Amino acid sequence: MTHILAIDQGTTSSRAILFDAKMRPVATAQEEFTQHFPDSGWVEHDPDDLWSTTAGTCRQAIERAGLGAGDITAIGITNQRETTIVWDRETGRAIHNAIVWQDRRTADTCRALRDQGLEETVTDRTGLLLDPYFSGTKLKWILDNVDGARERARQGKLLFGTVDCYLIWKLTGGAVHATDATNAARTLLYDIRKGRWSRTMCEMLDIPPQMLPEVRDCAADFGTTRPDLFGRPIPILGVAGDQQAATLGQACFKPGMMKSTYGTGCFALLNTGDRPVASKNRLLTTIAYQLDGKPTYALEGSIFIAGAVVQWLRDGLRMIRQAPEVQPLAEGADPAQNLILVPAFVGLGAPYWSAESRGAIFGLTRGSGPAEFARAALESVGFQTRDLLEAMRADCGEAFDEGGAVLRVDGGMSASDWTMQFLSDIIGAPVDRPAILETTALGAAWLAGMRAGIYPDPEEFARGWSLDRRFEPAMAEDMRARRYDGWKAAVRATMSLA
Structure with a gap:
């Protein structure tokens, strides 16, 4: 097992790239998916599209490399950040389309919170600003606009996640509901100084905390894939939002x-x-x-x-x-x-x-x-x-x-x-x-490979740039x-x- 599979789930397409033991890309697959614009300034994705294109490109990349699941040491995931998904804990089905980071439908909500003088509190806790860009107000919008969603969330029947979290849930067959610190830091709900979900922010946006995933390091154990997906379970050992993954790459x-x-x-x-x-x-x-x-x-x-x-x-x-x-x-x-x-x-x-x-x-x-x-x-x-x-x-x-x-x-x-x-x-x-332009995927691959013990530590990795x-x-x-x-x-x- 000498290869790392990097999943790069982006805004307009999903990609899978296989890296060898020397961190060289050896096979790539990419698939675009439909962008939905239901209203002016609104941008959505069908979560089923995100999942199907991710699973499909992973299989294609493995096949193009002439490898089997037994040749893959681990998986690293990088993703479009802030894009917001809510799904049913039992069925795994999303209750609404994913609201994309570009979406501006919550501008009025952000403006109202600013008018209440709350932006300083938001920035102090999260490092962010009150802008529709971030996940928190998108999540609030879903809970406010999907019938029965808020009550089901309070009952623990609904889960929230950014795209990485949703893919981990799907890849592990619902065994793991977790994200990493870089994605958590983009939600408007995470205290970046204390390293935990902020009760203040959850109360401000009326978000039931039981919806939120566990937050882990970027290089950590995020479970293993369902055996039926690729032929054998593969551990997921690295996760970072796309811009942070590129910083690492x-x-x-x-x-x-x-x-x-x-x-x-x-x-x-x-x-x-x-x-x-x-x-x-x-x-x-x-x-x-x-x-x-x-x-x-x-x-x-x-x-x-x-x-x-x-x-x-x-x-x-x-x-x-x-x-x-x-x-x-x-x-x-x-x-x-x-x-x-x-x-x-x-x-x-x-x-x-x-x-x-x-x-x-x-x-x-x-x-x-x-x-x-x-x-x-x-x-x-x-x-x-x-x-x-x-x-x-x-x-x-x-x-x-x-x-x-x-x-x-x-x-x-x-x-x-x-x-x-x-x-x-x-x-x-x-x-x-x-020399390697695929730095986002490389960053995700490096996290997983370093965790697995086949890629170098940060100092040696930097010397190889x-x-x-x-x-x-x-x-x-x-x-x-x-x-x-x-x-x-x-x-x-x-x-x-x-």
Whole structure:
């Protein structure tokens, strides 16, 4: 048994990747699933789709590798965070579609709690802000809107979980109801300093505590799979939310190290060590990972739309047929035009946290066409990333400049040389792309493999991190300042219309 199976359950697809004993990916399977948009700003998934695509891609990856279940030492899981599922303890059936992290239906609930002056309490306990992004108000919405749900929850008949928790329940045949500290830290219900579910937060949102899963380390025993799934029971030994798994996969183990992942959204995490840093610039204080009962904290900036802006060009505007077409299209844009796209399709994340904002584009002329839209779409990712880095620098001061001088990047968009060069240009700092871009899955695999004793400890793992390419800033400082000033003006205008 020399392989680790990593489950990477994402926002638009489920993937399974097999890693060998040297942490090299040897087989991959991926399957997209349907996105449901029942109302403006609402985003849902069918939990059965999440489960079936996960189980199916695991089987496909094992088959493609020419292996059997007996060749797999353990499973690691990484997942879209904050997405909220409630299911029946006896039947395992969800009582409502999963409410996705992008969903904004609880904006009014969050606003009402802020108006009551409760956000300081929320941030003190959870490190988070009162925003629809997080699981707690989504869970409250399900209990308030599904007939009989709250009473059944109080009776212990319903369970809550983020996607990792739901998959563990399904994989183990209902034997384990558990999550890890990184996913718990995104629920709006977990006290990240005390390391336990917060009674204050449960009372504030009227959440029956008996619904909540047990919280474990990222590298821990999460049970074994049902024998009938893959041919033999396989232990589940690693779990981390996708952005924290990417932090691990990027070997950001030292305080001051920082990574940014470009998937559906963009998420930058700055390791702050064993000290939770309270942000004064509306960033999130969260758990980067927890090993041997000891949490390592991070500052996080969350951007809701990154890779999803390319999907919008493809599926909404039909300007491209496939995502890889966007870079050559952007390269052909008229340099004399200066379109600025603020992709607030589901509101603005950090550091603005404007749930009511919606997307806008500025600088249109009669000559604006698909190439200019493509360039503006890719540039929006760089601009938003700079927003996050500026907030982190303001929160951490010299510690940021000492440890965060280089940004490690991963995720689908990081494969675009044009996008990464603009990112380096607009932030004015080097951008490092690793040799293995599958850092999220690698982080989950490493957790399970380390727990199983076949992968190295953090120090040795960090020494093995390798660079594919470094992008150095080439834009003149005055141009960088003008471009960023234009972006900030566009964001202010967008928020003024909210």
